[in-house]
Amino acid sequence: MKFDRLKTIFTLFRITFYISAFTFGGGYIVIPMMRKYFVDDLDLITERELMDMAAIAQSSPGAIAVNIAVLVGYRIAGIFGAVISAIGTVLPPILILSVISIFYKAFRDNHIISAILKGMEAGVAATIVDLIIDMMQGIFKEENLLFTLMAPITFIASFVFNVNVLVLIISCALLAIAQTYLKNTMRGA
Template sequence: MKKEISPMKKLPLLCWLFGINFFISAFTFGGGYVVIPMIRKYFVQNKNLLCESELLDMAAIAQSSPGAIAVNLSVLAGYKTAGLKGAIISGLASVLPALLILSVISAGYQAFRDNTVVSAVLKGMEAGVAALIVDLVYDMCRNIFKEGRLFFSILIPLAFIASFFLQINAALIIAASALLCLLECFIRRNEVTV
């Protein structure tokens, strides 16, 4: 449960939000899914500003919203912890490192394009990114299975089969999963009222 933050503590929180989102964006390679474990570490585990279920909900919203998952998740986490100012500061902090890095790279594109050291470093980082994504998927599935709801325990492998084996577009899988969950919610609500 989120605590109310006094105005005196807002400024340090806003500064922390800027710093942590800048740090996460600057040192996280591999896309939005890699940001989720970092947000978990700093917002859930270290600062206790969010709970695990809030993070999972925000990750689902960030993934299904237009734009970069990392930026969407940073904005949502900032909003949840410090309101509109937190969302704006988190959004700026999450796009600033990429803007600065791409500006430097584009200025020296010819030097980076054929550099074998840069290519080797980027290839090596792929293994780390893959490990972080596997860890994230494991944690998310474990938390969903802990709830003990049969519907979700069946939906996860079905979504995996649809993606991995049937090569169905991820957007369609997300939309179908959302619709199925909505339908399941209405069915459960009707069972309770009957």
């Protein structure tokens, strides 16, 4: 029994460390990686749980990658799993930034490293587009007209009409709350 728990804790650390060390571009990039390992490969959480955790991680203060790692770790192994996942997620950036800060001048002036980082930007953009497509497919499966229209309308409002993002977030939250309230009221009647 203790061996299984220790194995689970080590797996959490190994996967969060690996994801954090090899994903560049911010918190949204870790979601497809976590899906691959925790949902598809190990079947430790469901896709729905991961999407719910991603929503909570987005709306919580702090780095999304750390927030979602903590939530996944907590779901799988409790408080100790949350702590181990946080350490596994934070350790690679600390190590990488420490090395970069020591050799900052050499990195800054190296054209090869600049080209590698530019190439990574394209990969990050492709991964984010893939994540958006996957999330939209989940929304379409729910067959909820409000949620289906919410993404393109908020994009147009923000991108074309420069509506403040805070206004969009609050509006979408209020619409979702109103829809849930109306559905629950209709069911009760």
